[in-house]
Amino acid sequence: MNGKLVLIGCGPGAIDLMTLRALRRIESADLVLYDRLVNLELLTYVKPGAIYQYVGKRAGDGGRQQTDINLRIREALEAGATVARLKSGDPLIFGRAAEEIDIAEDCGADIEIVPGITSSLAAASDSLITVTERAELQSFIVTTGRTASDQSRPDWVQCVQPGVCVAFYMSVARAWKIQSTLMAAGIPGILPAIWVERAGCDDTRMVSTQLDRLALDAEQNKIKNPAILLLRYPHSLAGALKNSVTSSSQQA
């Protein structure tokens, strides 16, 4: 008898940004394991007799908590249960989905993933920022300020190119590092950006900024996680900067 693991994207925190499918899957689960940023109202959908358990991670516990979660999932799946694993945002965007999928595969359990609204798209919606735009922005990149090790740090410079909008997750504490790395590579300090705190929620807060003020504006406005940083590099801005460089060098 093999169980079923359902990884459920719960969106950025507002209950009404959940999908109908996510709610249905919570209702049919025997065990519900939920993360820190998940809206607790969701628990009203848990069926009578099912168990729910908070498994939010503490920062800096050296991964002990994830090991505990993995054990709990394995135990339940081996007993034939349906496990709903509630994750904030989308399960596949910085949700540590891979390890939990591995466990389910190892147990021979069924696996389903229910996609969720990822915070960066909620942040863009709140701020009416178009992350793609005909002739201006053809790619949208989701990346992170924080990684497990320096070796696996994303190449931010490679990300921030004309025609691209970049969303940085987990970036508040890394604002200065992001700003200085990009500017050292010659990326213009006037690129428009915005900090969006608590995207998609009633108490969302937005602070417009630009590349050379990322850290200062985050600090002065006391931006706190969970927050998303959106940085845009439209082609027209790249063109205008190029022309202004050409015309100043001609004047010189």
Added chain:
Amino acid sequence: MNGKLVLIGCGPGAIDLMTLRALRRIESADLVLYDRLVNLELLTYVKPGAIYQYVGKRAGDGGRQQTDINLRIREALEAGATVARLKSGDPLIFGRAAEEIDIAEDCGADIEIVPGITSSLAAASDSLITVTERAELQSFIVTTGRTASDQSRPDWVQCVQPGVCVAFYMSVARAWKIQSTLMAAGIPGILPAIWVERAGCDDTRMVSTQLDRLALDAEQNKIKNPAILLLRYPHSLAGALKNSVTSSSQQA
């Protein structure tokens, strides 16, 4: 008297991948304008007396349809109506949101954007493909196979780097162009990829492939739009390829 424009992300087509907020906003609209890939069941949420109208684009009409949509929106907003503009996926991902936002701003109307599940995340969920993964994949890129002009074509080569998963939208007809451009730049042909047709829906269809077979597998399997192409370049694969090159050159 100013109206309100609500751009609503309806997800990739399955009705149960709609958010609760999207359904509530449809219920309160006076005019509902919907696109081609939107699930028609949604129209049961339109309130009595409200008007709904199909405004799906025909390919190759030179943008005439979008001009008509824009006029219809302007007219309704100026009459003080609440206009729900239903878009497949997320409104900000290749949804031509910018022009419609401009109209609402120009009319002094309120604007709200309701984010939706974008097809690439539904595609990744269907295929259990992790688009980010600790130590393996730190960035997820959404880009397009088709653009308004060649000048605005995204730099695919810049996108496909170790540590990145790339989702190509509107790419079926451009499969050969994507494959040949990337391979000409030295990107390894064995990069794992998958075609996902009708992501998130009951009749979704997946075809595993790899970079040097993108076009062939699309053709042999008759992949049709709407389809998403996911291409992954995990760090471990980049490392293994580098080692194999080093060891063959040592043997030579």
